Amino acid sequence: MPKKVPSVKRRKESLSRERVIEVSIELLDSSGESGLTFRALSERLVTGPGAIYWHIDSKSELLTAACDSIVARTMNAPTASGTPEAIIRSLALGLYDAIDTHPWVGSTLTRAPGQLPIVRILERIGQQVCALGVPDEEQWTTVSALLNYIIGVAGQNADNTQFARTHNLDRASFLETVSTVWSELDPVEYPFARSVASQLPSHDDRADFIAGIDLILRGVAGAGER
Amino acid sequence: MPKKVPSVKRRKESLSRERVIEVSIELLDSSGESGLTFRALSERLVTGPGAIYWHIDSKSELLTAACDSIVARTMNAPTASGTPEAIIRSLALGLYDAIDTHPWVGSTLTRAPGQLPIVRILERIGQQVCALGVPDEEQWTTVSALLNYIIGVAGQNADNTQFARTHNLDRASFLETVSTVWSELDPVEYPFARSVASQLPSHDDRADFIAGIDLILRGVAGAGER
């Protein structure tokens, strides 16, 4: 008869905070923000909801942790070396692409002011803004302008994707829809919206995003020259 | 949503889409985003949830409508007359203040890309950007940079307020907390965050916000000179 060998080691797959976060990311990626529920999570992890609460505090903490996991690997990825401007562009684009593949990161970022994921971004950009030679008293303004712009785009993009998903549209036909609605607005009250409506479906979101970054960077440079 | 305007005159106190939105705003203002539920709404309106669904399509549509009501009155408020720059600043500040008094507007704005509240803002800013003499092909970039920045700040502010409310803190002690956390970060990995931590509690959010707007406007001006 086999003796009872007291195994210190539990099954390889025993629950851990890391595992909870990992499976949460899978769930979020595959079924969007509404796909992350404690019931779906329990099922995938083959446990009860109580077990999950042993490793995390709440759903919102879990969401932030999952978000931070993506942001951390994005901000630690090697950037193009070059001028501070080039590095800032590279960081911003990396973030843009990460949010493009994980739309839920965009909405989560919006809801985590002052928390770890945001601090990571702030830090990386902040260092480059310093390297740019921006005077001390303008650093915060510059960094927070860049950060808020990025968060704004992130949020809008995330919700565009989310909306398209909910209504079973691809991104192209979603933009087509918005374009049509805008072009039917009152000509007297909404001349500008109507005039840009037509270029909406064909525009390149990613290029627009980086053009905005460049615009802000130009403002920073302009300040130094006065 | 009602299909047609009812032919007979309604009783003053009868339910209407406007009344539903009005009470929703009261609820959102007094108890935050989590305060708006169909049960609370039914109670205040002295009806059942079914009655509410006769006038609105869903909770998200209701939220957008409530948001639009605030945004509309803000964007239609008289602005300082003067240069296009001055008007843009005035519009932005009006929005900032509206979100300060109705934090839920900030988060709702983030979740309504391409929808009416956003279009109103886009339109007002767009007209001034045109007046600024920005060439056609740069108008969209300029307007969306401003818009995304505003939305980014709006979202962060809304969530700061929301967080403070949940944890029963005032804004000052909330910033104090964030400041402390940042100042205790690893000095090697987070030099920038640490360096700005101390100025966090004393800074003027509203002034920072407008400084960001000015930064972007400077970038726009800079583009014209090249």
Next chain:
DNA sequence: ACCTGAACACCGTTCAAGT
């Protein structure tokens, strides 16, 4: 046309009880 309210199909979170 408009309203009622019970019922449905979910949520996040807790907790006594187990190992």
Next chain:
DNA sequence: ACCTGAACACCGTTCAAGT
């Protein structure tokens, strides 16, 4: 220390039935 799973206190939404 870690896990179980039933139970709790909610949600948004629907719908047969009423006026």
